[in-house]
Amino acid sequence: MLNIVLFGAPGCGKGTQAAKLVEKYNLNHISTGAVIRSEISAQTELGKSMEAYISRGELAPDSLVIDIVTDYIDRHRDANGNIFDGFPRTTPQAEAFDQILSTRSLKVDVMIYMDVPTEELVQRILLRGQSSGRADDANEDVIRNRIQIYNEQTAIVADYYSAQGKYEAVNGVGSLDEVFDRICNVIEKYL
Numbered sequence: 042m043l044n045i046v047l048f049g050a051p052g053c054g055k056g057t058q059a060a061k062l063v064e065k066y067n068l069n070h071i072s073t074g075a076v077i078r079s080e081i082s083a084q085t086e087l088g089k090s091m092e093a094y095i096s097r098g099e100l101a102p103d104s105l106v107i108d109i110v111t112d113y114i115d116r117h118r119d120a121n122g123n124i125f126d127g128f129p130r131t132t133p134q135a136e137a138f139d140q141i142l143s144t145r146s147l148k149v150d151v152m153i154y155m156d157v158p159t160e161e162l163v164q165r166i167l168l169r170g171q172s173s174g175r176a177d178d179a180n181e182d183v184i185r186n187r188i189q190i191y192n193e194q195t196a197i198v199a200d201y202y203s204a205q206g207k208y209e210a211v212n213g214v215g216s217l218d219e220v221f222d223r224i225c226n227v228i229e230k231y232l
């Protein structure tokens with residue numbers, strides 16, 4: 042089973058590229074952000090407990106996100122492979138993830154970082170906000186807060202995978218197909 046962590050700042054294009062990778066390599070895909078949004082729109086207890094954080098552009102609590110991912114892994118034990126999009130986003134999440142996977146004789150194969158400059162991220166998210174309907178995409182202060190939290194709490198997760206020799210970076214600027222080809226070139230090394 043191939044387990045890929047797709048990594049990068051908000052707006053770097055993880056979701057878009059994940060959808061293309063799912064098709065090409067017959068993988069499953071979990072976006073923790075998408076799961077959180079669907080819990081919020083269904084107004085489940087879990088969703089309600091995360092709503093305030095997400096609307097401010099803050100991270101949801103580690104324990105809740107770790108539970109979501111654990112549940113996903115246990116429901117996809119037969120998968121050909123998985124793309125984890127938006128997780129892990131903190132070092133405690135990365136440590137818990139390793140623990141969850143190793144107790145099931147699984148592991149992360151590679152983290153692929155999509156590198157996009159901050160100002161391009163802001164512009165992309167504002168553009169996406171015109172059609173996504175996402176409240177956290179509509180307000181520039183919230184967008185900048187998400188990027189700041191990424192820089193403060195999430196960027197360091199790259200070091201965790203780098204220390205394990207599992208880190209690969211690609212340039213995330215270019216056409217969708219150009220970025221896709223760069224990511225595929227990395228994945229081919231791990232197949």
Ligand code: ADP
Binds near residue numbers: 102177187
């Ligand atoms: P983006 O990458 O554009 O921020 P996501 O859909 O990945 O979009 O995430 C949306 C929001 O969901 C994040 O800003 C954060 O509040 C919350 N979220 C998603 N994944 C996690 C996670 N692993 N840990 C904590 N919060 C998360």
